[in-house]
Amino acid sequence: VIQIHRRWLKALKGIEGFSHLIVVFWLDRAHKPDMQIHPRGQKGIPWVGYLATRTPHRANPIGLTVVRLLNRKGTRLTVKGLDAWDGTPILDIKPYTRKDAVPRFRMPGWVRLLDRLETDPLRRYAEAAP
Amino acid sequence: VIQIHRRWLKALKGIEGFSHLIVVFWLDRAHKPDMQIHPRGQKGIPWVGYLATRTPHRANPIGLTVVRLLNRKGTRLTVKGLDAWDGTPILDIKPYTRKDAVPRFRMPGWVRLLDRLETDPLRRYAEAAP
Numbered sequence: 001v002i003q004i005h006r007r008w009l010k011a012l013k014g015i016e017g018f019s020h021l022i023v024v025f026w027l028d029r030a031h032k033p034d035m036q037i038h039p040r041g042q043k044g045i046p047w048v049g050y051l052a053t054r055t056p057h058r059a060n061p062i063g064l065t066v067v068r069l070l071n072r073k074g075t076r077l078t079v080k081g082l083d084a085w086d087g088t089p090i091l092d093i094k095p096y097t098r099k100d101a102v103p104r105f106r107m108p109g110w111v112r113l114l115d116r117l118e119t120d121p122l123r124r125y126a127e128a129a130p
Numbered sequence: 131v132i133q134i135h136r137r138w139l140k141a142l143k144g145i146e147g148f149s150h151l152i153v154v155f156w157l158d159r160a161h162k163p164d165m166q167i168h169p170r171g172q173k174g175i176p177w178v179g180y181l182a183t184r185t186p187h188r189a190n191p192i193g194l195t196v197v198r199l200l201n202r203k204g205t206r207l208t209v210k211g212l213d214a215w216d217g218t219p220i221l222d223i224k225p226y227t228r229k230d231a232v233p234r235f236r237m238p239g240w241v242r243l244l245d246r247l248e249t250d251p252l253r254r255y256a257e258a259a260p
Contacts, residue, residue: 008179018238052143095182095184101235105231
């Protein structure tokens with residue numbers, strides 16, 4: 001559940017016309033970044049720069065996640081897929097549009113390896129995705 | 131072209147394994163948001179809340195654009211599709227992954243109308259997109 005301050009109630013008008021949103025949030029529990037990391041701590045994956053990963057530990061600790069909007073009641077948005085700790089401050093909400101949906105894209109091999117190692121279903125890629 | 135500070139050179143290692151990036155930037159020329167707007171000033175489209183649009187004029191002026199990474203030379207990234215003014219401060223770069231690519235999503239009718247009115251090719255949706 002995302003709770004928007006009541007001050008912005010009117011700014012939400014029409015948001016329920018979108019099935020998906022991009023939630024931008026402040027990673028308030030992150031620490032300073034390490035320049036290079038083993039993605040998700042997997043020692044079997046070679047060091048990569050943190051900017052080539054989605055680690056929360058970044059120079060500017062801004063997180064973003066694409067979520068499905070299930071419903072809105074006033075300033076209360078119920079969403080699916082929000083990959084953030086409870087209580088994380090929300091910076092912005094943006095509607096998901098065609099420019100965000102890349103039909104074909106390339107990723108390095110270690111991402112696929114990570115996905116096979118992932119046990120948290122929230123973090124697992126949907127089978128339907130490209 | 132995105133110029134990353136040389137301090138973060140090592141943090142870019144491996145980023146060229148991704149074809150697409152999410153660029154997060156500070157909308158330094160935006161003004162305070164209007165609660166509701168006609169999207170892109172089109173009077174023919176009814177008022178919607180700014181959070182249901184991608185206007186740069188937001189409570190937290192953070193912009194994001196999905197770009198194609200054409201090449202990297204050190205801290206210099208050449209990209210395609212960056213919808214930001216020259217000199218805009220970059221906050222973060224994230225690799226585009228499967229969780230960002232929603233295969234099916236819904237948008238309100240006014241988005242399609244906007245797209246027909248759009249003349250700037252950078253802002254036009256690619257034909258290949260869903």
